[in-house]
Amino acid sequence: MVNPLANQTVVIIGGTSGIGFSVAKHVLESTKANVVVASSKAERVDKALKDLSNIGGSQSVRASVLDVSDSTNLESALTAFYDKIGNFDHLVFTAGDGFSFMKIDTYTREDAEKIYNIRYYGMLECIKHALPHMPKSRNSSITFTSATIAQRPAAGWVLVGSGVCGALISLSRGLALDLAPIRVNCVVSGVVDTELWNWLDEGPRKALFEGYAKKFLTGHVGGPDEVAEAYGYLIRCTYVTGQSLTVDGGSALV
Numbered sequence: 001m002v003n004p005l006a007n008q009t010v011v012i013i014g015g016t017s018g019i020g021f022s023v024a025k026h027v028l029e030s031t032k033a034n035v036v037v038a039s040s041k042a043e044r045v046d047k048a049l050k051d052l053s054n055i056g057g058s059q060s061v062r063a064s065v066l067d068v069s070d071s072t073n074l075e076s077a078l079t080a081f082y083d084k085i086g087n088f089d090h091l092v093f094t095a096g097d098g099f100s101f102m103k104i105d106t107y108t109r110e111d112a113e114k115i116y117n118i119r120y121y122g123m124l125e126c127i128k129h130a131l132p133h134m135p136k137s138r139n140s141s142i143t144f145t146s147a148t149i150a151q152r153p154a155a156g157w158v159l160v161g162s163g164v165c166g167a168l169i170s171l172s173r174g175l176a177l178d179l180a181p182i183r184v185n186c187v188v189s190g191v192v193d194t195e196l197w198n199w200l201d202e203g204p205r206k207a208l209f210e211g212y213a214k215k216f217l218t219g220h221v222g223g224p225d226e227v228a229e230a231y232g233y234l235i236r237c238t239y240v241t242g243q244s245l246t247v248d249g250g251s252a253l254v
Contacts, residue, residue: 005033005236008139009088013038013066013126014095016048018194019145022224023092023231024048028056030232036085038066039095068095068122069114078129090235091130093123093144097196103155112163119145119164120171127175134182138238141183142175143231144168148190148248169244176242183241185234190248192222217250 010027014020015037024035035056037048042065049063066081068074096119123144134140150165165188172186191212197205209221230247234240246252 005031005089007032007034008090009034009036009085010090010092010235011036011038011085011088011130012092012094013068014093015039016041016044016063018094018196019189019192019224019227019231020092020094021048021052022228023094024052024061025055026225026228026232027235028052028060031236033090034060034062036062036064036088038064038081040065040067040069068126069097069118071117071122074122074125075129078125082129082133085133087133087135088130089135089140091127091134091142092231092235093126093142095119095122096145115161116164120167123168131179131182136182138181138183138241140181141185141235141241142179143185143187143234144172146172146186146188146244148188148246148252150188151246151252172244173242180241183234183238185241186244187227187230187234188244188246188248189227189230190216190222190246190251192224192227194224212251215251215254216248217254220249222247222249 010033012020012024012035015024016039024037027033027035035052037052039045045063045065049061052061064081064084066077070077097115127142146165146168147161149161150169153162169186169188172184175184193209200208213220227247230245234245
């Protein structure tokens with residue numbers, strides 16, 4: 001039977017915008033679980049707390065400021081964050097800045113480390129410090145985020161984008177072995193219309209998405225609510241671990 005998450009708690013780091021916020025909405029709308037969201041920006045945290053409370057009720061939602069990019073203070077910040085939450089059942093990690101266009105002749109270690117700092121090393125710290133608060137059970141899960149650029153590299157994005165995304169896919173398998181019976185999985189998303197694309201003006205962004213839509217097998221760019229369904233499945237299904245679930249409109253095939 002699929003786990004209904006009754007009386008369980010889902011912690012979503014990066015859960016105040018984009019895919020993470022949609023995961024929080026999905027959990028509140030489809031289960032009886034409690035939700036904790038965290039993000040680096042206080043204004044986003046406040047807004048998410050208000051919006052999510054309107055969905056699940058104020059008793060079911062908590063929110064905190066947590067800056068995963070601050071490697072110097074992350075360990076103490078995580079200790080305080082998890083101590084405040086107490087025990088919980090599921091950890092979802094969707095935090096991350098946008099990828100940077102970088103070829104080998106323009107590569108700098110400093111720029112590359114900014115990407116890995118949040119999406120890989122920061123995530124590992126979040127998992128490490130979460131474990132003492134999570135029951136060692138198949139009813140517990142850790143789900144994080146990669147992208148199809150690992151499966152279908154694009155010129156100029158290989159060094160950083162493909163590198164970290166490929167590492168995350170491999171990590172989901174390794175951690176599933178190390179942390180069993182806690183389940184560990186990864187959602188591999190295609191192009192999704194979220195705030196990460198706001199560096200483009202509205203016109204060029206719309207044209208870019210229309211171009212992608214013509215190529216993708218499903219005929220459209222993904223919405224964060226669609227991708228959130230994958231996280232919900234991986235959180236609930238107690239018979240899946242060490243998997244990378246691709247949600248990309250078939251884009252990796254064309």
